[in-house]
Amino acid sequence: MRMPGKMLPKIVGFVFKKPATVLYPKERLTPPKDLRGKMKFHKDRCISCGACARDCPSGACTMQPKSDGKKRPEFDLDFCTFCAQCAESCPKDAIEMTAEFELAHYRRGEAVVKE
């Protein structure tokens, strides 16, 4: 058999190699710059047109009535697929995608992006 000899340098190499995983909460890998994470909503730029809610493929973005009588979007991250279509549909760039990916919550319905 020829293979064990061929694989041996690799096997020995792995012994001295650092593990690929990191001790997560203490150490963190930096995500790529353009990662599609949690969105940021700029209330001042919103014109309440509803384009984001119309194009949302998963029903995560809905128009909710606010105290000033206008409707503005709310993003339920439990439904969100992070496709960023809302940010693309927005005519005023009021929605911005960030690289924030730590979205775990204790209760359902807590992961909502409001203004």
Added chain:
Amino acid sequence: MARVRIPIGPQHPALKEPENFTITLDGERVVGADIRIGYTHRGIEKLMESRSYIQNLYLVERICGICSYTHVYNYTHNVEEVLGLKAPPRAEYIRTLFLELERLHSHLLWVGVAGHEIGFDTLFMYTWQDRELVQDLLEMISGNRVNYAMNTVGGVRRDVSEEQRQKVLKAMDVVEKRCKFYQEMATNEKTLLSRAVGVGILKPSDAIRLCAVGPTARASGIDMDIRRDDPYAVYPELKFNVPTTDTCDVMGRVVVRVLELYEIIGMIRQLMQKLPAGDIKVKAPRRVPEGEAISHTEAPRGEDIHYLHADGTDKPERYKVRTPTMANMPSVAKMLEGVYLADVPITLAAIDPCMGCMDRVLVLKDGKEERNVLEWDRLRKYGIRWYAERGWKQ
């Protein structure tokens, strides 16, 4: 010796996804296989009829978790054809880059899964480690690892920067080096050879008769590839070979895929060197005029066909998908004949099955599942009647 019928699945440790294979055994040898599909039907085609063209972009991507981009490419190709739009050249290059990166990670994944199925988990660890390099590239460019959300009607949504271009080229050097290692290992390693050579034979005549597609057909010596035979995207401008083997067994399917890795790497290099400057998308209207379009691409697993019928609203009236696994399923029954029971998992895995993609229809009558076999003539009549009832003429 009395024949024994063994049901494998819908739930079985040898299967990754639920389908039922009833294997008839004579001693240790399989003499016949009865395949029942339909356990993972998700109703995506029907759901698409009630969603707008923009929302469908992200739904059609979720038909498959591995070859998601080929589906969304077909979809946008169809919509653009009905609209009479043409994506800018740079967008077509980026689309082709994604199609090839996806094929690269899919083939690496498959080599690992094949290793896992025969108990050669070292190979699984190695290939998946390198697949991670490709996944990182996809994540870097699109922001997502699997469902890239990269394509849109009229172009692509994100551009490839100069820095990203260099990173892709650099990663290809590493992946190429690793592929050489796999090629040597796949052709010399005894554990792999003894499990794969002469197992799951599909003769060329059977491959043609049973309409096998993709690497499964190419491993049986059928020289077919949609990228070369009916070019789409920017494939006419790329130089590549279509590797085939004539061993017709599982080993042939391993070799075809490993050789294809080199072609993919070569293509990605050409794409990155030729990448033209310019816009990445053109504006597309929301409403699509009445019309129909059909598109087919070479997915990592074989030919993938999409059909669109638009009725002038902002939602499709009918959308039909034929995934490559569906086309390869009849060949599986043939391949299983004559193999040992222990070789059933690797024979099945050799076509790179994706059951979730494949399952399409379930007939419900009075709340119960209706099972009947439709012969071709009845199916044809049923199809004509179905379309006639909706006022569509041939």
